[in-house]
Amino acid sequence: MANLDVSKHFLSFKHEKVGKKELDALIKKYDISVWDLPKILITDPAIKDMGLKPGDVVKIYRKCPYRGPSIYYRVVVRE
Amino acid sequence: MKNELREFYISRINFGVWNPAQIKQMAAVKVVTPELYDKEGYPVDGGLMDTRMGVVDPGLRCKTCGGRMNECPGHFGYMPLARPVINVLFVNEIYSLLRSTCRNCGRILLDNESLKKYEAELKRVEEEGGIEERLATLSKIISEIKHISKCPHCGTKQDKIKLEKPYTFLINGRRMNSVEIRSWLERIPDSDLKFFGLNPETSRPEWLVLTIFPIPPVTVRPSITLENGEKSEDDLTHKLVDVVRINQRLFENINAGAPEIIVEDLWDLLQYHIATFYNNNLPKLPIARHRSGVPLKTLVDRISSKEGRIRHNLLGKRTNFSARTVISPDPLIEPDEVGVPYEVAMKLTVPQRVTEWNIEYLKEFIKRGPKKYPGANYLIRPDGKKKKITEETKEALLEEIQPGYIVERHLLDGDVVLFNRQPSLHRLSMMAHRVRVLDGLTFRLNPAVCRPYNADFDGDEMNLHVPQTEEARLEAETLMLIPHQMISPRDGLTIIGAIQDAISGCYLLTKRLTKIPKKDAVDLLVNAEVFDIKDVLKKEYVSGKEVFSVLLPKDFDYVGKTKDKDEPELVIKKGKIIKGVMDKANLGQGAGLLLRAFSKKYGAEETLRFMGRVIRLGIAVLMKYGFSIYVSDTDLPEEAKNKIKALLEEAKKDSEELIEKYRKGELEPYPGRTVEETLELLLLNRLNQVRNDAEDVVKETISLEKNNTLLLALSGARGSLLNLIQISSFVGQQALRGKRIDRGYHGRSLSCFEKGDLSPEARGFIKNGFKQGLKPHEFFYAAMTGRDSLMDTALRxxxxxxxxxxxxxxxxxxxxxxxxxxxxxxxxxxxxxYGGDGIDVAKSFAGSIDVDGIITSVLEGETHD
Incomplete structure (x- = not known):
């Protein structure tokens, strides 16, 4: 129990680092700075082993039984 | 006034603190005396009501700008203070600055290296989290700096600074005076201020200690002339008199070389008066009062709290052109109309611009005047002057009127108004209706729209607002009119639909009335304001279904479900009911699937008209054929009585068996539950099940043909089978907090049972019906759950x-x-x-988009909304 890796649990969504190209496209599409994206703590169990740094953006593949799959982005913050 | 319009945009706003030079420069007067008026009652020059600071008397002119009352915006004055005084509103800022700078050289108590480090961190935080984050981090840093005891720049030992609320600073326990504090703040170099987030151009810290006191214009503290000619001054003026008087005294004493103690005392008093001038609710400071003992309302009081400028005047604005009265039902007006009394319609007005084309039409309104409906109350000239229309002015105004004038005419049928019931919890709490001016003194609304407002007619009042501009009217019409709100943004179903008598009437018509004489059918339809009735004229007798079909468009096809067990399917082909009945599932609120399909095909407007006709038809049926419910409706046939008795016996036997099993220790507990909990769960389920079984018995044995109470329940108009059973046969298990009743005495619910008795009777089962009457212990159970649910709603x-x-x-x-x-x-x-899937529920079909349906309808060349 103590060493449970939450990110491997079937209920946690797939998190993925967003590449430079995709990030630029995202920033341009919404006309924002990365800090205007929703946030995720760098210590969040779902991403803590991905080797990210503040300012990186993660892409989350969400699944929902009612409204189907959707994609969400979050910017990594320190606190 | 020139009619020149110029447009400006505010690109930025800079907040800062006034400096003494600015205060002096913008001031129109130097105030030198606490006097207000001379013997003749005129304002004293250099006094607090000096006419150079603006005027509030109708006769006078401002000496600075020459404007009269309401023209002159008011001008500040100033007064040099004999000694500097701290501005209480900034004590915390001063405290922070004193604690984190050197008392000798004024530098920030950080060496250059760590200063750079902190600056970088502040910059990073601001970039990531904005200015709020920066401020939070800054205060964290300041609370760290205060522990540094030696200045890294000049090596001076730092003393401990304490703030004694509200405005006394202590250094090593000794009191610092404002001159000391001010000169300390002066020493802080500009370069260090940026770190604290201060811009030295606009907010030098020494400006937080006042040397010149700004005196607000007379216009922000107007005096009131009472009926007896006496003048009553504003609270702010009273406070200013104190400030000026003490300041003068202080000047005199200093010049006369008075002892230091006296000067200090007066200085303290000046500080007190200036502090309470800004904020009269400072902790540990006596509140400044009128002679009568009422606390003075000073600057902070004007802004803060519920009665302050923000919550009272800015967030709590009141409106003109609005009305409020009791509401009552009127199913004969359309659902998107609102009945407005003449009294209201003649007070509320709509401004209508006079043009060449409507001048004669509008003249008629003026001719009728304000007292005869439909008339007009005011005439507005192109220059904005408002003229009241009266019997005397009427003729002159009729002569004068020409295109460009605006007539404020009475409310007419068809005007768009906003209708609202508090609490305004969702957007449907305020909808646009069309006016229907009616006799009576209440607002009338169609019962079909009660649901979105959550209104009933037990004394509810509602508000009505009349939009005054074309833009407002257009917005109301295109966004807020009932047809646009008919589909709920919650679940994509119609929130507006037929209720109660309208449903039971239609059910009666389509179910029970199979043979209606032609004459009656025509009567019904005409009552419902349907005149295209040739379909029912062909035969001598028509069925209720045929009558209802007249309301349906000729090209309407629909297949759906009904709540009826004999005809569970509703089929409509080419605007004719082939089979099925009209009930709540089709016409009701929040269900109305027929209505939803109808609005998809014909649009919201048409659906609303259809609904209006359905409601009127349903009511016409009830009025024509009569509809009563009887106590005898709840008399069950012998057969049903026996069946239900058997059901109760069975349930009792099953419960006894379960209890027996538990007593013997044979009961298997559910996972995560104790044996006792398992037993209770099983018993509660078993006893609740009896009600469901009894409902089936009632449905089977009672004939719908003769039982109107059952008809109400089955059509969904009002009441349920459960209500019927509770009256006719038994009330059933009472539950408190999801458990059978087990509270009251130790181990038993009432003193008439033995301890540990788990039988149904001892734990809240009521086996008598309301009509037979309850046993005393049963009545007590009912009272327990009744009280519990009453408290629950009252608290929730x-x-x-x-x-x-x-x-x-x-x-x-x-x-x-x-x-x-x-x-x-x-x-x-x-x-x-939006919502992860981007669907606007109000534009969806029950929460999803029917892609297949759209493709089919496009291929078939149909239109849809």
Missing amino acids: TPKSGYLYRRLSNALTDLIVRPDGSIRNASGTIVQFS
């Missing part, structure tokens, strides 16, 4: 109301941007597409 309503308010306030400024993202007011993204 305000709590959930407050939760909802906070939720909706937190979400109010979320918007959908054209790029599909949901943003808050500061532009940060909350969701990337």
Whole structure:
């Protein structure tokens, strides 16, 4: 129990680092700075082993039984 | 006034602190005396009511700008203070600065290296989290700096500074005076101020200690002339008199070389008066009062709290052109209309611009005047002058009127108004209706729209607002009119639909009335305001279904479900009911699937008209054929009585068996439950099941043909089978907090049972019906659950109301941007597409988009909304 890796649990969504190209496209599409994206703590169990740094953006593949799959982005913050 | 319009945009706002030079420069007067008026009653020059600071008397002119009352905006005055005084509103800022700078050289108590480090961190934090984050981090840093005891720049040992609320600073326990504090603040170099977030250009810290006192214009503290000619001054003026008087005294004493103690005392008093001038609710400071003992309302009081400028005047604005009265029902007006009394219609007006084409039409309104409906109350000239229309002025105004004038005419049928019932919890709480001016003194609304307003007619009052501009009217018409609100944004179903008598009437018509004489059918349809009735004229007798079909468009096809067990399917082909009945499942609120399909095909407007006709037809049926319910409706046939008796016996036997099993220790507990809990669960389930079984018995044995109470329940108009059973046969198991009743005495619910008795009777089962009457212990069970649910609602309503308010306030400024993202007011993204799937529920079919249906209908060349 103590060493449970939450990110491997079937209920946690797939998190993925967003590449430079995709990030630029995202920033341009919404006309924002990365800090205007929703946030995720760098210590969040779902991403803590991905080797990210503040300012990186993660892409989350969400699944929902009612409204189907959707994609969400979050910017990594320190606190 | 020139009619020149110029447009300006505010590009930025800079907040800062006034400096003494600015105060002096903008001031129109130097105030030198606490006097207000001379013997003749004229304002004294250099006094606090000096006419150079503006005028509030109708006769006088401002000596600075020459404007009269309401023209002159008012001008500040100033007064040099004999000794500097701290501005209480900034004590915390001063405290921070004193603690984190050197008392000798004024530098920040950080060596250059760590200063750079902290600056970098502040910059990073601001970039990531904005200015709020920066301020939070800064105060954290300041609380660290205060522990540094030696200045890294000049090596001076730092003393401990303490703030004794509200405005006394102690250094090593000795009191610092304002001159000392000011000169310390002066020493802080500009370069260090940036670190604290201060801009030295606009906010030098020494300006937080006042040397020149700004005196607000007379216009912000107008005096009131009482009826006896006496003048009553504003609270601020009273306070200013104190300030000026003490300042003068202080000057005199200093010049006369008075002892230091006296000067100090007066200085303290001046500080007190200036502090309470800004804020009269400072902790540990006596509140400044009138002679009568009423606390003075000074600057902070004017802004803060519920009666302050913000919550009272800015957030709590009141409106003209609105009315409020009791509401009552009127099913004969359309659902998107509102009945307005003549009294109201003649007070509320709509401004209508006079043109060449409507001048004669509008003249008629003026001719009728304000007392005869439909007339007009005011005439507005192109220059904005408002003229009241009276019997005397009428003729002159009729002569004068020409294109360009505006007539404020009475409310007419068809005007669009906003109708609202508090609490305004969702957007449907305020909808646009069309006016229907009626006799009587109440607002009338169609019962079909009660649901979105959550209104009933037990004394509810509602508000009505009349939009005054073309833009407002257009917005109301295109966004808020009932047809646009008919489909709920919650579940995509119609929230407006037939209720009660309208449903039972239609049910009666389509189910029981199979042979209606032609004459009656025509009567019914004409009552419902349907005149295209040739379909029912062909035969001598028609069925109720045929009568209802007259309301349906000729090209309407629909297949759906009904609540009826004999005809569970509703089939409509080419505007004719082939089989099925009209009930709540088709016409009701929040269900109305027939209505939903109808509005998809014909649009909201047409659906609303259809609904109006359905409601009137249903009511016409009830009025023509009569409809009563009887106590005898709840008399069950012998057969049913026996069956239900058997059901109760069986349930009792089963419960006894379960209890027996438990006593022997043979009962298997559910996972995660004790044996006792398992037993209780099983018993509660078994006993609740009896009600469901009894419902089936009633449905089977009672004939719908003769039983009107059952008809009400089955059509969904009102009441349920459960109500019927509780009256006719037994009330059933009472439950408290999801358990059978087990409280009251130790181990038993009432003293008439033995301890540990688990039988149904001892634990809240009521086997008598309301009509037979309850046994005393049964009555007590019913009273227990009744009281519990009463308390529950009484306590829950305000709590959930407050939760909802906070939720909706937190979400109010979320918007959908054209790029599909949901943003808050500061532009940060909350969701990337609305609700994760980007569906507007109000435009969906029950929450999803019927792609197949759209493809089919496009291929078939049909139109849809």
